[in-house]
Amino acid sequence: MRAALLVLNAGSSSLKFQVFEACEEGPAPDEDRPRRVFRGLFEGLGGSPHLVIRDRDGLIVAEDSPAARRGRYGHEDALLAVAEWLRGHRGGYRLAAVGHRVVHGGRAHTAPVRVDDAVLDALDRLVPLAPLHQPHNLEPIRIVRRQFPDLPQVACFDTAFHHAQPEIAQLFAVPREMTEQGVRRYGFHGLSYAYIASILGDYASELAAGRVVAAHLGNGASLCALRAGRSVATTMGFSALDGLPMGTRCGSLDAGVVFYMLREMGLTPDAAERLLYTRSGLLGISGVSNDMRALRARAGADPDARMAIDLFIYRIGREIGSMVAALGGIDAIVFTGGIGENDAATRAEVLRAAAWAGFSLDEAANAGGGPLVTRGPGPSAWVIPTDEEAMIARDTRAVLAAMRQPVL
Ligand code: ADP
Numbered sequence: 344m345r346a347a348l349l350v351l352n353a354g355s356s357s358l359k360f361q362v363f364e365a366c367e368e369g370p371a372p373d374e375d376r377p378r379r380v381f382r383g384l385f386e387g388l389g390g391s392p393h394l395v396i397r398d399r400d401g402l403i404v405a406e407d408s409p410a411a412r413r414g415r416y417g418h419e420d421a422l423l424a425v426a427e428w429l430r431g432h433r434g435g436y437r438l439a440a441v442g443h444r445v446v447h448g449g450r451a452h453t454a455p456v457r458v459d460d461a462v463l464d465a466l467d468r469l470v471p472l473a474p475l476h477q478p479h480n481l482e483p484i485r486i487v488r489r490q491f492p493d494l495p496q497v498a499c500f501d502t503a504f505h506h507a508q509p510e511i512a513q514l515f516a517v518p519r520e521m522t523e524q525g526v527r528r529y530g531f532h533g534l535s536y537a538y539i540a541s542i543l544g545d546y547a548s549e550l551a552a553g554r555v556v557a558a559h560l561g562n563g564a565s566l567c568a569l570r571a572g573r574s575v576a577t578t579m580g581f582s583a584l585d586g587l588p589m590g591t592r593c594g595s596l597d598a599g600v601v602f603y604m605l606r607e608m609g610l611t612p613d614a615a616e617r618l619l620y621t622r623s624g625l626l627g628i629s630g631v632s633n634d635m636r637a638l639r640a641r642a643g644a645d646p647d648a649r650m651a652i653d654l655f656i657y658r659i660g661r662e663i664g665s666m667v668a669a670l671g672g673i674d675a676i677v678f679t680g681g682i683g684e685n686d687a688a689t690r691a692e693v694l695r696a697a698a699w700a701g702f703s704l705d706e707a708a709n710a711g712g713g714p715l716v717t718r719g720p721g722p723s724a725w726v727i728p729t730d731e732e733a734m735i736a737r738d739t740r741a742v743l744a745a746m747r748q749p750v751l
Contacts, residue, residue, distance in 0.1 A: 346439035347429055348739060348751055350732045353483045358385040358421045361732040362429065364751060365700045366385055376749050377736050385421040392416045402425040419486045439750040440495045442739030443488050444534065444731065448500030450525065455738040457602045457746060458496040463577060466498065473582065475620060495748060497739040504533030512576045530577035532559045534731040539677055540572040546714055546725055553674035559729065560689065561680030562590040568666040572701035577667035578662050584619055587658050593623035594658060625651045635682045649677065660696030673700050673722045677731040690716060694724055
């Protein structure tokens with residue numbers, strides 16, 4: 344049986360997974376790019392589960408709507424089903440390690456870490472910092488520990504990439520004791536930005552050492568200012584609500600609005616949180632959709648859909664200014680995430696909003712998806728697909744190799 348590294352990204356009712364194996368063509372022993380063999384998605388967990396697994400070429404190799412053996416079909420059933428499928432598929436894969444996406448590492452976890460009891464307890468204590476995401480990220484860690492106690496597990500954090508930002512970029516202007524308690528800017532999308540930083544040099548060697556604004560624009564959206572591949576500022580802060588407006592999240596909001604929601608609108612803290620996370624952003628403004636494709640399709644005839652897009656672009660334009668100020672200039676912008684990689688209109692509108700920085704859009708290259716979508720002497724703009732799972736796979740291998748437990 345071949346050894347497989349499983350990468351998990353768990354949500355409340357979903358489990359995204361990818362499977363990596365050692366490259367058979369014989370990579371150098373220090374090769375840090377394990378080969379992806381499958382990617383899969385379990386949706387509808389707890390309700391009507393549906394599983395699709397695709398191979399490297401995107402062809403469906405398994406599809407199922409499994410029935411619960413007992414009670415509801417949840418994450419535990421899903422994980423067992425994936426392990427069983429892997430054991431039986433084409434000669435069989437044996438799980439050698441699991442790498443997890445974990446949204447919050449807090450102050451203590453500034454790098455990927457092998458999970459043990461103490462680490463799991465520490466990550467549990469961070470649930471109040473990311474109540475809507477952290478519990479779902481930790482559940483599969485517990486399941487794997489229960490079902491496969493000997494399997495090494497590594498947690499990779501969305502916050503870790505930003506930990507080395509200057510202190511001033513991490514502070515809120517609140518009393519020191521609140522900062523000490525952990526009320527500070529952490530930043531998110533760190534796995535995506537770490538991946539982008541790691542491959543900038545493949546696109547243009549000068550970018551790796553330059554001043555780059557990376558724009559991760561998907562359902563969640565943020566900007567990160569990179570200097571020589573390191574994060575010096577980012578738009579998300581204490582929570583993944585801050586910064587840009589997103590699919591359903593509000594982005595930056597005067598804290599006074601929250602008091603108004605509690606006192607005048609009579610919302611409970613939980614209801615206010617749900618409203619700002621799930622009913623705001625592009626969905627809140629447009630009233631119809633959080634999905635950029637749907638908004639683009641309606642924008643010609645629906646002023647609210649157009650306004651949602653316009654606000655998204657306006658806020659990105661303003662925040663680019665803030666990132667450029669933190670960098671003291673700009674050499675390039677990188678678009679990534681579902682919108683950044685696929686929506687040429689958003690890229691064009693953002694570059695127009697940031698024309699003051701000297702971008703000169705190459706319309707044809709932009710329509711064709713780049714990678715370079717500007718021309719001329721000003722700063723450049725690039726389309727670079729992100730790959731958070733590859734980053735987790737690399738980090739997991741590196742952590743285990745450093746512990747003299749190589750898995751692939
Ligand atoms: P997540 O943050 O959940 O990973 P994605 O990065 O997949 O989300 O981004 C989802 C967003 O990307 C949606 O708003 C979707 O409409 C948008 N998107 C995906 N493909 C396209 C496309 N071809 N044109 C415009 N928008 C697209």
